Amino acid sequence: MAITAAMVKELRELTGAGMMDCKKALGETDGDMDAAVEYLRKNGQAKAEKKAGRIAAEGLCRVAVKDDKTAAVVEVNSETDFVAKNADFQAYVEAVATQAVDSDAADLDAFMAEAWHVDTTKTVKDALVDKIAVIGENLNIRRFRKVVASDGCVVTYVHGGGRIGVIVEAATNVVNDAVKEAMTNIAMQVAALSPKYISTADVSEEYKAHEKEIIAEQIKNDPKMAGKPEKVIEGAVNGRLNKELKEVCLLEQVYVKAEDGKQSVAKYIEQVAKENNAELSIKSFVRFETGEGLEKKEENFAEEVAKQMGGN
Numbered sequence: 001m002a003i004t005a006a007m008v009k010e011l012r013e014l015t016g017a018g019m020m021d022c023k024k025a026l027g028e029t030d031g032d033m034d035a036a037v038e039y040l041r042k043n044g045q046a047k048a049e050k051k052a053g054r055i056a057a058e059g060l061c062r063v064a065v066k067d068d069k070t071a072a073v074v075e076v077n078s079e080t081d082f083v084a085k086n087a088d089f090q091a092y093v094e095a096v097a098t099q100a101v102d103s104d105a106a107d108l109d110a111f112m113a114e115a116w117h118v119d120t121t122k123t124v125k126d127a128l129v130d131k132i133a134v135i136g137e138n139l140n141i142r143r144f145r146k147v148v149a150s151d152g153c154v155v156t157y158v159h160g161g162g163r164i165g166v167i168v169e170a171a172t173n174v175v176n177d178a179v180k181e182a183m184t185n186i187a188m189q190v191a192a193l194s195p196k197y198i199s200t201a202d203v204s205e206e207y208k209a210h211e212k213e214i215i216a217e218q219i220k221n222d223p224k225m226a227g228k229p230e231k232v233i234e235g236a237v238n239g240r241l242n243k244e245l246k247e248v249c250l251l252e253q254v255y256v257k258a259e260d261g262k263q264s265v266a267k268y269i270e271q272v273a274k275e276n277n278a279e280l281s282i283k284s285f286v287r288f289e290t291g292e293g294l295e296k297k298e299e300n301f302a303e304e305v306a307k308q309m310g311g312n
Contacts, residue, residue, distance in 0.1 A: 001031035011036055017134065041130060057294040058084045059142075061165030063156040064097035068175055071154040072100035072146040073165040075288045079137040084162070084290075089139075092131050093162070099124060100144040111144060145286045152283065155180055157187035164191045167286045174278035182272040182280075185257060186250075189265060190285050195250040198282050199266075203245060215240045250282065 003026045011022040011033065017040045029035035059077035076093045078084050095118055105111035116127040124141070132139050145167070147154050152172040158165050166187040172179055189195075197203050215237050219225050225233060246252040251266040258268070273280035 003027055003031060007031060007033070011040075040133070057291040059139075059290050060084055060090065060093045060162035061158065061288045061290050062093045062097040062162060063158055063165050063167065064094075064101040065154070065156055066101050068153040068180075069149040070101060070146070071156050071167050072097055072103070072144060073156070073167050073286055073288050074100050074144040075142045075165070075290060077140040077142050077291065077294070078135075083135055083137050083139075086135070089131075089135060090162075096124075096141060096144075100146055103144075103146060108141070108143065112141065143288065145288070147284065147286060149283070153180065153183070155183040155187055157184055157191055159188070159191040163290050165288045166190045168282065169284040170280060171283040172278055172280045174276050174280070176276065178276050179272065179278060179280065182269070185255075186265065186269075186282065187285070189253065189256050190250065190287050192256055193247075193253055194287060194289075195253060195285075196248040197250065198285070199251045200245050200249050203249065208241065208245075211244060212237055212241055215244075250285065 003023060007026055008019060008022045011017070011026060012019060014033075014037055017025075021040060022036070025036040025039040026033075029039055057077060058079065058081045059075065061073060061075050063071060063073045065071045074093065074097045076089075076096055078089060083089050099114070099117050100111070102117065103111055103114060105114060112123065112125040112128075114124050116122045116124050118127065122130070128139060128141060147167045147169050149169050149171075152170045153175045154167055154169050156165070156167050168183050168187045168190065170179070170183050216233075219233055219236055219240075225236065228236075251264065251269075253265050254261070255263045255265045255268040258264075263271075269280055269282065272278075
């Protein structure tokens with residue numbers, strides 16, 4: 001069967017594959033469009049397997065909100081920042097976030113095995129493999145988190161075009177624009193200052209003991225503290241620990257928009273609660289930062305070009 005330019009164009013639109021790949025697929029399947037799509041999918045899967053070993057440490061975080069009570073955040077990684085800025089990749093990450101907000105999966109394996117909401121004949125994993133074939137880089141759905149507020153509301157915030165995604169869950173008996181705006185301000189705080197805990201009450205005694213041990217050793221090696229009474233040293237240790245806890249505990253942090261530069265997040269929440277005649281507290285928060293904890297590959301562009309020219 002003669003392969004026409006219109007057939008190649010149609011197959012490209014269906015699959016996003018390259019022109020020559022589409023022409024070859026149609027030739028191999030005698031112009032059968034469905035078979036050609038399947039041919040490219042199979043070829044794409046083979047390519048995806050080869051790409052799976054590459055480091056995917058760039059990418060995007062995206063959030064999806066179903067209502068005031070349900071939200072999800074996802075991190076999808078790519079190999080390069082260039083792909084992270086690609087409209088097709090961004091739309092795909094949005095779709096993954098939508099999948100997550102409707103998902104009941106308890107872990108990533110269960111999530112990847114779910115039917116893909118865009119095309120239920122595929123799983124989430126199948127759709128990822130297809131996207132790898134189209135984009136030409138290793139991609140990875142690294143993590144997701146869904147939050148459902150049982151006694152309040154959720155708000156979300158995305159910073160830096162998708163570098164950081166945040167969900168804040170508030171326990172409150174009043175859900176209005178003022179309360180949601182305040183919780184969005186808190187989400188911005190979480191994005192900016194990256195707290196590890198809500199309050200000091202959430203910090204384990206093991207963590208405190210470990211930090212005190214480190215601080216005590218630092219003070220022991222400080223010439224200015226040499227010969228100081230044990231009580232003074234103990235006070236210095238506790239003082240430094242409390243200062244550290246104020247940095248890692250959300251409610252103890254200085255509120256980033258504080259007019260006096262001193263108001264804590266806890267005091268800000270108290271203020272908002274009073275103004276809205278509400279019972280208001282932070283129940284949980286989630287903060288994803290793209291690529292955190294992942295090793296990023298050092299690229300040598302000249303070396304890469306030289307390899308390609310040499311046929312390697």
